[in-house]
Amino acid sequence: MENSPISVTLLFLICKVTLGAKPHPLSDEYISQLNAKQSLWMAGSNFEFNNDPKMWSYVKKMAGGTLIHRQSNRSTRSNLRMTGSYDIKVTDIPEMFDAREKWPNCTSIGQVWDQGACGSSWAIAAVSAMSDRICIHSNFTDRPILSPEDLMSCCTDCRYGCDGGYPFAAWEYWFTNGITTGGAYNSTGGCKAYTNQPCGHTKSSTLTLCSTLEPACIPNCQRTCDAHSEVNVDSYDETLYFGFEPYENLYCDTTQSCIEQLKYEIMTNGPVEATFDVYADFLSYKGGIYSTVDLSEFVSSTSAKLIGWGIENNQSYWLGVNSWNTEWGENGLFKFLMLQPFQMLESKIVAAMPNFARSKMDSRPRNNAFKIKNARLRVFSFLIILKIVWLARFCI
Template structure:
């Protein structure tokens, strides 16, 4: 996907004082071993490693960044947290807090499509449906349905608006559906998992794909029709950039969808608490925030990505908390199930 700009609400990444001030070698390829070695030479709060093959096209990486610059214009009402929880623990992990909700611990794969905006939304919605049913209702909402049928959400595989996705859940509803080939639910994801990364068994990834047509029909052998399978939200809202407000929202209602500005160093993340140290802007990316903690004295958000389990720390990453790192605290979308 081309034409990315740093959208206003996702400001420049803030570096903590411990990061040395060094210039990135001007001729180094962001997918090169030299770039990885440079990041690790800074000895900051995280370590880099090879996630993508050296010959992956830069256009492919940019195509994974599916938060469209226009998303800033889609504003959800800010939920007031008048009584911010005074007993916020040092660590919180939604997977442990709600063990009867298996979707919380799942990592999905957006494949060759800039659909992160849809994935971050349906993942958090699915989690919240289970949480608010006290573990009685486990449903995987369909990223395919949201991606292809929400005309107000943006441009499908070419980027979308997280806030609009949550409004769509309330106003139109979303059917169930699992990953590619799973035959789970009404509409499974149509993009085959591909090998974004190294040493994998999946087929190679292609350039970003076109968005499929919206088909309001369930897949064969699913015994519920489309309209009957729709799941609705009761309300959609955003959460202010206040750290404690975000923590209170997650503790109370479950994981949220967040969006942040991605730089080329992020794609090399392997472990530790990420903060931007080098490289150019790739675009905006949507993810799901599960909790928080502190690692070696550095506060972090615990985040699930949608680039399959081969990327990063088994599909997860940690990012600096409390400094609005790369805008991670500036665009939080959420809602409640009906």
Template sequence: MNLLITALSLFVIGLAHGSDELYYIEPLSDMMIHHINEKLNTTWTAGRTKFYDWSMVSIKRQLGVPLDHINQVTADLPIVNHLVDRDIPDEFDSRQAWPDCPTIKEVRDQGNCGSCWAISAVEAMSDRICVATQGKLNRHLSTEDLLSCCKTCGFGCNGGYPAAAWEYFKRSGVCTGGNYKSNEGCKPYSIEDCEHHGSGQRPPCQGESKTPKCTKECSNSDYTVAYDNDKSRGQSVYSVKSEQQIQLELMKNGPVQTAFTVYEDFLSYTSGVYQHKKGNQLGGHAVKLIGWGVEDGVKYWLLANSWNYDWGLEGMFKVLRGKDECGIERNVVAGSINPV
């Protein structure tokens, strides 16, 4: 009884003093939106997002990096330290730095599959092929090939490991493949885009998609290059750890992959520079980091998600920079490219 009275007293004190730590707010609720926008002194705006029509089970399935792995993403990788041989600008956007590389601008859709670990990996790999060849070679690498054929990468649509994806790219290579129904490349993505709003034209993002079966041949019958001849490969796999080193890596070699912990408040992100303020951990998520900047005096990283263009900032989002927010800076994975 005394413990109950103490707990109730702390709750009342918390309300009186405006504390946001002593009581739980349901995610995907108007109360969460109001709390973030009106009660907290933060750098981002909450609103009703596509996730407000989803079940929590389906949302968690989108988070394809196992939470127990999120702090070990780069544990076994060598760390690259670049010579600081140039000035680092206040703002940098890979889309503007390499305008002849169309994959940098792209936002993919993982559908009902926890394939973020594969999508963000092949996105960065594709970008780096273009950057390494100064825009002369554009290859849209296949999520499908990496997702289905890398048996050491994890569990396919049930999640995987970003560093292992780059090791597979170095060891076995990845073929080309466009998005769902694109009929582009050797292995287009076979998991259909799903709808992020209840009244849209795509099927709802509920339930589960099975991991596609690995095949050692092209699934696109119109594609004329043999599967083995269509592969691109990496030369090295590494991590970069500090804010400055990540910036230098981006300027020198192009976008990188990273992973971070997703909390319940992230589901309400609509704009601004995200930093975790409220809610419990939901899972780990992998994305592509393409640049940085400053907004209203707040430093941020610019990242591409894999939830289509109707989420966040047309598929992009910003995260607080320089504070390792949600692990965003400790989990950077990249590699050099063998474009031949």
């Protein structure tokens, strides 16, 4: 006897009642289940849950945005590997490390960005680590904040702006085209400020609720500075910073050597950009050492900045800076269990060194060099005018 539509519906309802419907990833019930399953980290409400599909849509966009597995245009990419590039000993690596403590003058290291209603983690993590490295390798004399807005709007190879981009392409763009300065929303200290306003994730926030905002977008590429900026509107070229060719930890294996290489890179050259898969439980992270306990709800891939590592209760972790504002996690930061088999953060790392010789501005010699260059141009122009006036005498 064939099953009728009615019997199939009844069977579905019976199974649903028997097994219980899975709670929504933002609900209190789901958060309680997470806390009951493990004790490494604490889950809590980071996002408003009111069965509003707009909020869930916003959260998924914000938590995603990172595209992976893009092939480079350069055939040399396979030779640019972070892994194996350092001859180090285990004793060279401290048990705990925090880049904020080693380089306290570089305040950008601890800066927590707010993406707003935009999937821009790939760009923010990139320019944030670039800014840190400029500060570190200029011996703290040059401390710009690079512009995610410039990167997102002008890097066509990076792809889709607020709808996702490739981290490696972002670092390639720094190498080939340079990135200008520019801080957070409505800031005026740099050339191009971030145009997506900060927004709150819960009703208790003092910020506008993210789900009430229109979907974010990035304007067309403009190679000029903001009209409201303290930087001259025509100074775009003079505010560009460049990096050397990027290198990565792509497909790093799970050996201790691989971990040591990454640690040494961070403690020697500064923070790096890391990409990892986001499962629904990560959204509710409040503190502790995060390790996924629910693989059934994959959300997307995201990027963050790694600034150190540590160990608690015999569990080793990475210390990361997210860009979901300070309402999330440990004031915007998180601890991520090392070598999680389903997320493999260690295998998707990218970084590069700053190239001061190509960068247009620097508070050290480059500012003076730029002024000298302008002065020489003015003198040269004056001499040309004098010569033209002198020659004109013979034409009369």
